[in-house]
Amino acid sequence: GAVVSQHPSRVICKSGTSVKIECRSLDFQATTMFWYRQFPKQSLMLMATSNEGSKATYEQGVEKDKFLINHASLTLSTLTVTSAHPEDSSFYICSAARGTAKNIQYFGAGTRLSVL
Amino acid sequence: TQLLEQSPQFLSIQEGENLTVYCNSSSVFSSLQWYRQEPGEGPVLLVTVVTGGEVKKLKRLTFQFGDARKDSSLHITAAQTGDTGLYLCAGAKRNNAGNMLTFGGGTRLMVKP
Numbered sequence: 001g002a003v004v005s006q007h008p009s010r011v012i013c014k015s016g017t018s019v020k021i022e023c024r025s026l027d028f029q030a031t032t033m034f035w036y037r038q039f040p041k042q043s044l045m046l047m048a049t050s051n052e053g054s055k056a057t058y059e060q061g062v063e064k065d066k067f068l069i070n071h072a073s074l075t076l077s078t079l080t081v082t083s084a085h086p087e088d089s090s091f092y093i094c095s096a097a098r099g100t101a102k103n104i105q106y107f108g109a110g111t112r113l114s115v116l
Numbered sequence: 117t118q119l120l121e122q123s124p125q126f127l128s129i130q131e132g133e134n135l136t137v138y139c140n141s142s143s144v145f146s147s148l149q150w151y152r153q154e155p156g157e158g159p160v161l162l163v164t165v166v167t168g169g170e171v172k173k174l175k176r177l178t179f180q181f182g183d184a185r186k187d188s189s190l191h192i193t194a195a196q197t198g199d200t201g202l203y204l205c206a207g208a209k210r211n212n213a214g215n216m217l218t219f220g221g222g223t224r225l226m227v228k229p
Contacts, residue, residue: 006158034217043204043222044159093158103147103208103217107158 006108021079021111023094029074030096038091050077084115120220128226137190137223139205153202195227
């Protein structure tokens, strides 16, 4: 099967600091990775599409300067929440698409971010 | 308004009962996925349906894709406590970005012993 590793699983930080979340595809190359945000008891909301070697595509309403995405290799994408505030506290989940069919996505275990 | 409407949003049943979760849209999808998510974990893919009218079975779970590829259902027979979780449907639409996924609002299922 396809394995996606997300790290860290949980992070607590002070307001104003930056937090980096890593998403790795362990046994396949992922040209495209996705970053989602999930509020308690709600569904997944796509934040951005991360494309290897090019700029990420952000969904409407998502600040690209706030949520920096880097996809420097075929197996790693990172999401950096810059100058985090309490309202950024959420569950962030990444996924990786295997091959060109972006509908077949494999998800990481998620990162619970708590900003104090 | 969500592109994909899931119902019910919450469901609490006794072990052994049957249940059906619905995923409806006015849009046509090239494929539809069902995921199950447990608290603090990422979604796990259960099934992908691509053909209108398609029915897939996964042990006690039966998935159906509507003839017009606008809706889908998940039926669980003789639910067990281990079926508890958040069930998500996600539809893929062909566009320039290549089959992006849109998630429904989710159905939170609790199966009581």
